[in-house]
Amino acid sequence: MVEGIFHVGEALAAGDVAYLVQAPETLISPFGRDLVAAAEANGTPVYPVSAAVMGAIADKDNPQGLLAVAHTRHVALNSLGPASQPWLVALVAPQDPGNVGSILRAIDAVGASGLLLLDGGVDVYHPAAIRAAMGATFHRPVVAASFAEFAGWARAGGYRVYGTSAHGRADYRAAGYTPPLILLMGSERQGLTAEQTALCDELLRLPMRGRATSLNLAMATGIFLYAIHDALDQQGYFAARAS
Template identity: 40%
Template sequence: MSTGENRRVGQVKEITSLTNPIVKDIRALAMKKFRDQQNAFMAEGLKLVIDALDLGWTIRTLVFGKSQRGNQAVEKVAARAVAAGALVLEVSEKVLGAITRRDNPQMVLGVFEQRWTTLKQIRPADGDLWVALDRVRDPGNLGTILRTVDAVGAKGVILVGDTTDPFSVETVRATMGSVFAVPVAKAGVDAFLAWRKTTDARFIGTHLKGSVDYRTVDYARGAVVLVMGNEQQGLPDALADACDALIRIPQAGRADSLNLAVATGVALYEMRRHALPSVGREEQ
């Protein structure tokens, strides 16, 4: 990949052509096949790039718009990227728009190495909360769930089966930077069920046929893995049968189900209610 080859520490290049091979390689990261080949992905926005660097993610390429020359915050990030051995590109807004496929692109973006957690590394301790997602299809849902997991202080996400890519442009955008803070693992159903036997965590699934109101369960005891089903089909029998309890979220209106990200958020906030700080509490 051109963004990772022939790189010198301290190298800054100015690019104005859409046909530049480095630009072509970065644009290709919109495709999962290329992301997998290069073990890389793109994150847009100065804040996301700073978050990633602060959390120790490996940056390969930093791209910023020519209009940002003289912006102290951008120049500081560029210096950090150069020091980390990354290629730094100063480009026209036309090139930025082509890379991001947006009319009003962010003026800073970074190309980072992917980072995965393995099931063997996940050993839920007392009070830990993980989310397992079965065949999640929508990148917006996955990104929103990663952001919510980050917000409530849960430990991470396990992707089960054939899921959407957490490092797609759409998912990363939806995480608003939480992709850099939330560990993500992926596993087939069989591997996930085998791992389930190695942990003492309680597995709690949401299910339309769940017999337990989600508000009545004591989540403060031990570690918990919240198991969420696919957007269209819900939890398959193999995963539902592996759960210690199946909960339901009551609904008073005509809708018979909630959006996956919404349902996950509702359950997560209830599960973490005892651990979240109170807002607006008066001092005694």
């Protein structure tokens, strides 16, 4: 279920919508009404409901009068590879849907290729994850796999794995980021295990000057992603892909 007019628009743009539900008396946004008209013109089913019904089925308080039910994408790990997905993020058993959505949004913002969810954790289609992703869910591949599957696939594909830890040997700003690469983030509670650390080609750390010993998962991932972005930009990575 996709809530929020912007999010519904992104789902429609990606062609993932099975049907729309609208409450005509509360859908006051001209953009939202245009979305409904365009969806109907394209043959997408649209079901009108009362404001009371919309309030009952919506996850958010004070819904905007429009939501979508979208098809779930099932992407296989083996369908990804370094040629088409040279820069990925892997999260080990993430527990907070808001974090997962925010990380997917950051992945889209920096031009990274997609997200890997390892050893379970939150559903990327949780309503909070959908909202936090701000449409990125519909434009970046998301794959669920076990860590063992991921490890074999990453090595076979020639990916360089950058792990993150408070005990990392290299400052995140000094790493030589070389694609194809994967940023591997450990679980919110335990970080990376010894087995997961052993897979890493480099183990990176963020400087911690105050009393805090860690950062929120989404914030830490965003910092790493922009460090990688800047390093790749200096290497001409984005210019090469644009051409």
